[in-house]
């Protein structure tokens with residue numbers, strides 16, 4: 146299946162012409178043209194000005210399996226939100242394509258990036274030791290955390306030993322994974338998210354729905370409502386500039402008065418002990434350069450060997466994520482400012498175990514660009530919160546079950562297996578093959594019978610029998626019947642637009658696999 | 673305990689090491705995407721990222737093309753000899769103290785033609801935070817200091833030597849609300865590069 150087969154039908158360059166915004170408020174080029182850098186839309190997109198309550202995410206019931214399909218149906222039943230969401234993410238995907246096509250060596254870069262990651266992961270112990278030694282030589286305090294709770298405990302200790310009570314931070318999926326904010330709230334530490342999208346989510350008591358654009362599922366009306374309630378803005382003013390400026394004005398005092406600052410980490414350089422962050426707002430730089438104490442939380446898989454390797458990853462990251470050649474800020478933190486303290490917390494949280502999972506260890510190559518989410522027809526139509534997990538979309542399907550097999554046992558079934566995620570991944574993770582492999586694992590380990598019968602009726606029979614699965618999806622029509630409820634689910638029933646039909650695979654996964662993967666098997670770097 | 677965790681993590685990694693040989697690839701030097709005129713390429717790339725680029729002013733007034741912005745500013749913090757400013761960055765003891773800066777002027781160590789980026793380290797910024805807390809940033813860049821692409825940039829020694837190094841590509845930006853692009857999300861509202869050679873005689 147080619148990428149083209151998956152392209153949704155467009156009218157005037159849009160999937161949903163009704164979300165074309167009447168006014169263009171975007172910033173302008175020095176010479177007058179329209180700008181579309183950072184995560185900006187390439188054309189004005191806005192949900193129509195009819196108030197529609199924001200659909201909320203999956204219902205979390207302890208350890209019980211997440212019903213992604215149920216939450217997805219509620220998202221689909223909010224057509225204005227759904228259309229704006231779908232359009233916005235598809236737009237990012239198209240910006241990514243334009244950007245990638247502008248680089249003749251794109252495929253080679255992906256291959257090299259993938260190999261650098263494979264290399265580093267295969268010698269992760271050595272590179273971590275090298276990183277730690279370099280960091281210590283630079284005057285950085287290095288801590289090791291076994292899991293999320295350990296991370297939170299270590300950070301709390303650092304804060305307490307400085308008498309710190311407030312912390313400003315930039316966006317970090319790792320700290321989401323650790324449940325950091327919730328833990329700190331219980332310990333009396335005030336945490337302020339400084340990324341606009343992340344701040345919106347914090348103020349609304351919601352998790353981020355997308356790893357790059359945390360509030361992408363919200364319309365400006367939703368944001369106006371949240372800010373009116375929490376920041377005291379004018380509830381009737383949903384102008385994006387007004388809302389963003391209100392956040393800037395109200396966050397600045399927190400930044401100036403914070404006792405500590407925290408960032409995540411996009412890349413950690415073994416040879417120099419450097420932490421690299423890529424942001425558009427400059428808030429990682431504020432968090433790292435204003436308070437007298439700075440903490441960087443680092444997933445152990447973020448290591449790459451050399452500064453020189455950054456040349457490959459930086460060229461891929463923002464282009465894959467947003468279609469921009471680079472983020473506004475690429476920041477390299479190597480040592481403390483005079484008179485201040487700098488700490489690294491290296492977090493495992495299941496990564497060292499994942500390394501030993503033959504079929505799944507390459508998921509550790511992920512650089513969190515979000516391209517697989519933007520291209521995924523299920524993700525675009527159901528919203529990130531429907532997954533009920535830290536990581537949504539295709540990458541979520543393959544890493545969430547490593548955190549909790551029972552709770553996330555249903556997620557690998559929220560896919561049409563079209564392979565588009567694999568095609569866009571800048572580090573060439575075989576995402577859809579891993580999704581399929583997870584289905585087998587979960588079936589074999591009997592996580593599947595725990596599911597609601599209805600959801601698994603069609604899929605269950607073929608799960609543990611790949612041959613039957615392959616035969617069943619030999620034609621597009623029966624593929625839809627062989628696939629689980631979400632893929633079968635037809636939005637036609639919800640708001641009656643035939644063109645919103647999920648993209649049915651025109652060629653089966655296996656046929657696609659044979660044609661595309663086997664052919665390139667000689668070049669494959671993964672087992 | 674951290675020491676126990678360290679040992680346990682490293683042991684788990686060794687136990688779970690993926691099979692197979694995974695050599696570190698050599699990164700080839702790719703042909704530049706930009707034409708030979710690096711200044712033109714830099715200018716075009718930076719403008720697309722929301723930055724502004726102006727030529728050096730006439731003799732005696734090298735910052736002439738940003739004069740309006742400077743004249744409108746109450747507090748100007750300068751880290752360059754080409755302009756005095758009225759806030760002495762070397763006397764600043766707390767980064768919070770530069771929150772009232774309207775315009776900061778700094779010199780870039782180098783620029784990147786492919787992306788329109790400029791690099792600063794703590795040496796150029798004097799107070800790192802001024803590049804974010806100021807309302808506007810004016811950057812002096814010697815056209816001779818423009819490297820061809822990101823790969824070439826990362827072959828330079830600057831990153832291994834600095835405690836803090838940062839590439840700025842345009843101003844602080846966000847589009848977290850419905851994709852509407854907004855400058856000045858948290859950091860500077862504008863970034864203007866003045867193409868001014870180092871030690872230009874006009875900067876008397």
Ligand code: SF4
Nearest residue numbers: 511512514515517570
């Ligand atoms: S799996 Fe690949 S495409 Fe998806 S977020 Fe990670 S790096 Fe990006």
